[in-house]
Amino acid sequence: MTEQLPRISRRIAAIAESATLKVDAKAKALQAAGRPVISFAAGEPDFATPDHIVDAAVAAARDPKNHRYTPAAGLPELREAIAAKTLKDSGLTVSPSQVVVTNGGKQAVYESFASLLDPGDEVILPTPHWTTYPEVIKLAGGVPVQVFAGADQNYLVSIEQLEAARTDRTKVLLFVSPSNPTGAVYSPEQTRAIGEWALQHGLWVITDEIYQKLVYSSTGSGQATTAVSIVEAVPELADRTILVNGVAKTYAMTGWRVGWMIGPADAIKAAGNLQSHLSSNVSNVSQRAAIAALTGSQDSVEQMRQAFDRRRQAIVAGLNAIDGIHCPTPQGAFYVYPDVSGLLGREWGGVVPGSSLELADLILDQAEVAAVPGEAFGPSGYLRFSYALGDDALAEGVARLQRVFG
Known part of the structure; x- marks a missing residue:
């Protein structure tokens, strides 16, 4: 019998799915099912394209x-x-x-x-x-x-x-x-x-x-x-x-x-x-x-930048108020990348996360907040939060995290 060749190219089969898009899709699916999930996963502004x-x-x-x-x-x-x-x-x-x-x-x-x-x-x-x-x-x-x-x-x-x-x-x-x-x-x-x-x-x-x-x-x-x-x-x-x-x-x-x-x-x-x-x-x-x-006019660019700056300062302060999180202040883009190793190995709601991947699952389950685990970007022990979302949603999402890890 002739040996069958792989159905899918090995080169393409080796490509990993985008972790950020995967987490965002999961959050949107939960939202569609009626759960009040707040997603910090997607790297896209919440603003409409300028008129x-x-x-x-x-x-x-x-x-x-x-x-x-x-x-x-x-x-x-x-x-x-x-x-x-x-x-x-x-x-x-x-x-x-x-x-x-x-x-x-x-x-x-x-x-x-x-x-x-x-x-x-x-x-x-x-x-x-x-x-x-x-x-x-x-x-x-x-x-x-x-x-x-x-x-x-x-x-x-x-x-x-x-x-x-x-x-x-x-x-x-x-x-x-x-x-x-x-x-x-x-x-x-x-x-x-x-x-x-x-x-x-x-x-x-x-x-x-x-x-x-x-x-x-x-x-x-x-x-x-x-x-x-x-x-x-x-x-x-x-x-x-x-x-x-x-x-x-x-x-x-x-x-x-x-x-x-x-x-x-x-x-x-x-x-x-x-x-x-x-x-x-x-x-x-x-x-x-x-x-x-x-x-054309660049006024909207500056308005969005100022909004991101306001959100940046709010999320850094909110995350650093949680014992076990160290969040450096970013100077660009619209992400924070806190070191969350201080939350690992501790019990939270009956769960002891051993990695940032497990911690992200815990946060989604207990706080109904979506973040991307550090394993998507390198070593474990970190989470990525995009602050390109509305001010109210950002404040509520951080408050939920503070309640879970308070």
Whole structure:
């Protein structure tokens, strides 16, 4: 009898489901069943997309020119707007030809790794990390090499740690500031040092700047810190850097699916060729909306940032009031990443959680609050809470946690 081949590709079967989406889906299913679950799981703003962006999309949907295929790399007008935004916010002068518009930031992340990696190439992955990074690295044939920095380091890796992880197979450093899941932001000095280290060793850098505009004061004064782009800190690195970004987080446009990647001509040409076969062009209506987002009024961006800042301060104070939780104050994004190891090994409502995975289940069951366990992002002992939800829901969710662990 002929040996049967696997029904599903081993490469695809090895991909883990997104833990953040899984937890959020479970929370929504419980809500649909009538349970008053408050979810801190999803990484998306609770705000509506600003009206002027929606209006641009409605007009675009009525224009027949948007009913046809357009260039796979993106509408020329959007690529021009992205180039202008990159100069303003990342300090990098690029041609529109160095931009590929993608179906959300995830596609940009995947195409970046796929364009650079050969089988066995290693990627240094600062950890805690977003759940998607190791999966797309492996899918592209690479090997993720995790470098962990805990709460005692404010989740910021050091040059010494990076150097200890570097081998002859290291090709890429992933640099993310502000970070998902921790909200950590590297200082200009730290960013420059890491960029110079990568340049010295001839590494490529993929830098995910999706939370670039969501930064806050470290003192609560209202004056935001700055997430300095690694190519602005070390301009010589531009020829070996791919920048990933999008409109999802800054403009409350997660469902519109518009991201992009920017880089040297050879890397962008390779990614464009891949996209021409993978998905072709992004929805023209969404691209027209993204043009309106980047070129129109930015007032709503600042209003949302201020709301996130208010929620950030509230959730940090509320979690740190619980004995057994240590929650560093994040300077960017819209997540907190508390160390909850002080809650493990203790009895809560008849349950003794031994890991943050078990603790997340306990919280969902006893407090009807959904959070993502640290195992999704690295070692156990942590939870991720997104504060991109309404003020009232946030306050009630924290109060429930305080009652369970009070």
